[in-house]
Amino acid sequence: MNYIPSRPIIVSGIKHCGKSTLGRRLADELGLKFHDLDDLVVDLCRENRGGPDAITWEPREIYRRLGKSGFQELEIGALKRLSEQGGLYVLALGGGTPDNPDALPVLSGLGIMVYLYEEAEVLFSRIAARGIPPFLDEKAPWESFLELFRHRDTLYRSTADLVVELNGADVQDGAARIRKSLQEMDNVR
Numbered sequence: 580m581n582y583i584p585s586r587p588i589i590v591s592g593i594k595h596c597g598k599s600t601l602g603r604r605l606a607d608e609l610g611l612k613f614h615d616l617d618d619l620v621v622d623l624c625r626e627n628r629g630g631p632d633a634i635t636w637e638p639r640e641i642y643r644r645l646g647k648s649g650f651q652e653l654e655i656g657a658l659k660r661l662s663e664q665g666g667l668y669v670l671a672l673g674g675g676t677p678d679n680p681d682a683l684p685v686l687s688g689l690g691i692m693v694y695l696y697e698e699a700e701v702l703f704s705r706i707a708a709r710g711i712p713p714f715l716d717e718k719a720p721w722e723s724f725l726e727l728f729r730h731r732d733t734l735y736r737s738t739a740d741l742v743v744e745l746n747g748a749d750v751q752d753g754a755a756r757i758r759k760s761l762q763e764m765d766n767v768r
């Protein structure tokens with residue numbers, strides 16, 4: 580029998596753990612809509628700047644132009660808009676969303692918070708494969724990533740209803756693990 584969650588599923592985790600890839604796959608498998616908060620932020624920013632004809636700023640560009648607080652304000656706006664829509668869906672958060680203090684109260688009422696845990700070494704190798712991003716110290720990229728990893732791991736665990744250990748699972752296996760964990764959690768309620 581197909582599993583239908585009781586509330587929207589909100590997927591969090593450290594950069595490149597697979598929030599977008601696994602979240603989309605899970606939504607497809609469950610027949611639910613998929614939203615990516617980074618995309619909702621990009622859309623809202625474009626609307627604020629003059630509608631569909633405005634040039635798209637990607638998340639990194641928004642961060643650069645509007646700063647962290649500007650980006651976080653857009654995140655809250657996009658989350659509130661989604662919460663007003665209702666319905667069941669899978670939402671992949673941005674890498675920094677649980678670091679946004681105003682997002683937590685909105686998120687806790689929105690759905691089931693799932694933290695996708697992946698080992699730091701796996702994440703770092705995925706990130707580094709595209710070049711060292713500006714938020715890491717280029718002289719000590721691994722050490723600075725590890726610091727961010729530890730800080731965010733604590734945050735994500737404290738905000739999660741469910742922690743799914745991925746242990747290097749591929750996309751198919753990863754999505755299956757999330758579904759199984761959600762089903763088990765709903766069954767014991």
Ligand SMILES: Nc1ncnc2c1ncn2[C@@H]1O[C@H](COP(=O)(O)OP(=O)(O)OP(=O)(O)O)[C@@H](O)[C@H]1O
Pocket residue numbers: 592593594595596597598599600601617671673674705747748749750753
């Ligand atoms: N389970 C997996 N196994 C192998 N590669 C994966 C897996 N999940 C994601 N990837 C790869 O890792 C990269 C990042 O994936 P994705 O964009 O889904 O992560 P994310 O958590 O949404 O990242 P971000 O925090 O930047 O939004 C992509 O190249 C994707 O193909």
Ligand SMILES: O=C(O)C1=C[C@@H](O)[C@@H](O)[C@H](O)C1
Pocket residue numbers: 594617638639642672673674675676
């Ligand atoms: O890790 C982060 O702080 C971020 C990750 C991206 O998903 C975006 O949400 C934004 O660029 C911030």
Ligand SMILES: [Mg+2]
Pocket residue numbers: 598599600615617671672673
């Ligand atoms: Mg993503």
